[in-house]
Amino acid sequence: MSRSVYVSRAGGLTIHPAGWVDLPSGARITRMPVMDGDVRGLFARLGPTPAAAWSETKGYRLPTVAEYDELHRAAKYIAPYTLPTRDMLLGDGVQLGDEKAIQRYRTLNMASRSWCEQHDAEVFDRLSDVGWVNEPVSNAGKHWAADGVIYGWWLANGSVIQSPSRAHASGGGTHTDYGTTFHVVLKSSQPLKPTKLGDKGEAVKAWQRHLVSQGYDVGTVDGIHGAKTEAATKALAEKQNAALPSAKVELIEARNYTRTTRTSVDLVVLHSTENPIRPGTARSVAQWFAGSSAPQASAHYVVGPDEVLSCVPEAAVAWAAPGANHHGIQIEMVGRAHKTDWLADGKHDDAGAPVMRRAATLVRGICDRWDIPVRRLNAKDLLAGKRGITTHAAVTEAWKKSTHIDPGCAGDQRWPWDEFLRLVRLG
Secondary structure, eight states: OOOOOOOOOGGGEEOOTTOEEEOTTSOEEESSOOEETTSTTOBOOOOHHHHHHHHHHTTEEOOOHHHHHHHHHHSBOOOOOOSOOHHHHHHTTOOTTOHHHHHHHHHHHTTSHHHHHHHHHHHHHHHHHTTOSSOOBSOSSEEEOGGGOEEEEEOTTSOEEEEEEOTTSOTTTOOOOTTEEOOOEETTSOOOOOOOTTOBSHHHHHHHHHHHHTTOOOSSOOSBOOHHHHHHHHHHHHHHHTTSOTTTSEEOOOSSSBOOOOSOOOEEEEEEOOSOOOTTHHHHHHHHHHSTTOOSOOOSEEEOSSOEEEOSOTTSBOSSSTTSSTTEEEEEESSOTTTOBTTOOSSSTTBOHHHHHHHHHHHHHHHHHHTOOSOBOOHHHHHTTOOEEEEHHHHHHHHOSOOOOTTTSGGGTTSOHHHHHHHHHHO
16 A cells, blocks of 8 residues: 655646756756745645646746757756665664565555655754755756656766656656756747858857757857857767667668758658569569669658668758648658558558557657657647647648558558557557
């Protein structure tokens, strides 16, 4: 029998009196996590889904992982306080060397109000010890970030105890424990976009400040995207690309695509190759993109029932969905828009479930790497500039630059969005 889980009342949440701070990227973020207005001195404990919903009603949003990194660099450092302590174990008769008993003890207590109160009291004691006077703080727990990601508890060497993960976003996104807190960003603060060589103005200054906050030399923050800013932009892109799973996915490089180094991506665009589903078809499509008779088209990945192949680096621009190429990652799935049953298993030519499962795992990784929300976007959403997952059919409806309606016909009527997004969230 476990102790009761402590969850804050959404209607009582408040912003800490320390207020807000502007990050180098231009986002305005709370200096402290959101507070539980019903219990003095306690941080709010909500799961990622209700935290995001509360933020939305107030004109806020949950920060991105990159924004939490910026906050940490500007923050007053205190060592993370994780539970249980040695004294707690001894006091409750738990053997220090008995890992199973310790885990049972943690499971029983970790979401209790008493642990939340002990954690938060220690956070404020540590802040007092380092002379805190309302500076930004990043170690008051591990924080909910955009799209159910949990992240934080920085160590003195710069590493984190909880690297970005959706491990606690399942089960309806309501997980809470003593360490789960969250900051918010003003919704008017949009995720930062990189500028281009030759650009000038305030957007360039914001980008330069972000590069400086990431440790890159841009010379003077002057609002002019010159040689130093370009070099720093490319270095950041190379650092991001180094984390991509190129070693895990075979590359058959397409002949035709735009060779560039993007540092942000907004969309994942799903396509179907219009082939029967058979082993080896994905490889044939990738080889067609790469061959001497290659079309004026390409995709980042081709997914079949038996393998996933990379054709274009994620930081480059593939030619697949006019209107959504520049800020999209394009995924071709072996199948046919009018014939494939994407929920069917088996070895027949139109059993699409094996392809869809492989594609969902791939998309999960892409969304993690580029901080893309796991949500469906229709044509109206695309025109509104929202970020997420869409189809070639929706892109066609939005911008009318092609006639393609894959992978599930016009209006996505044959594409199983609910099941696909469920699989993406499971990873």
